[in-house]
Ligand SMILES: Nc1nc2c(ncn2[C@@H]2O[C@H](COP(=O)(O)OP(=O)(O)O)[C@@H](O)[C@H]2O)c(=O)[nH]1
């Protein structure tokens with residue numbers, strides 16, 4: 001089983017080196033850092049830690065978080081794809097727990113801060129409540145059974161991914177993939193994790209992103 005790790009970055013010069021250092025390289029065949037128009041030293045810091053001949057640093061073509069992930073999916077070659085933030089808030093040391101579930105036969109695995117045993121050291125009250133409300137709504141109308149729909153530290157099989165037709169340009173991508181994976185009948189599991197404080201400022205405007213997420217939840221219904 002070949003494993004690709006995708007890391008989206010936008011101005012993560014302070015964090016990306018430390019994130020890349022902690023990736024369990026022995027079980028990861030390929031790392032793709034996909035950059036969204038960083039104006040700091042993200043490229044320099046990332047390239048210094050990437051393995052020559054194995055990993056790639058790519059520039060995204062179309063704007064937006066979702067577009068970056070969609071492009072990276074196409075440029076990756078793993079049978080399993082892990083997606084991880086480049087801001088230091090998601091612990092690369094949790095990658096083996098996600099992959100363990102894939103090995104058990106699950107197609108789509110998400111890390112959860114709110115499952116038993118998980119925790120967040122990075123939440124704001126607005127984001128906590130917003131996530132809770134949107135997760136509740138998603139579970140209610142789509143009959144999913146998730147505890148943390150928006151964290152987006154995840155692993156998916158390429159076989160599963162091929163059944164989804166993902167198109168969200170922005171951060172609402174996180175909910176689109178979850179709902180579509182559920183509709184397509186992918187075998188789903190959660191793994192509890194601890195979110196650490198981010199090393200950079202968030203690029204998410206909670207209000208506007210929240211609205212776009214809500215729109216996707218309703219559209220997919
Ligand atoms: N390639 C790319 N990466 C992005 C973009 N926006 C955010 N990111 C990265 O995606 C990850 C998650 O974004 P972040 O703002 O930290 O979201 P949060 O953790 O939910 O607050 C971070 O590694 C960001 O640097 C974008 O437009 N393109």
Ligand SMILES: [Mg+2]
Pocket residue numbers: 085087089198201202203
């Ligand atoms: Mg962040």
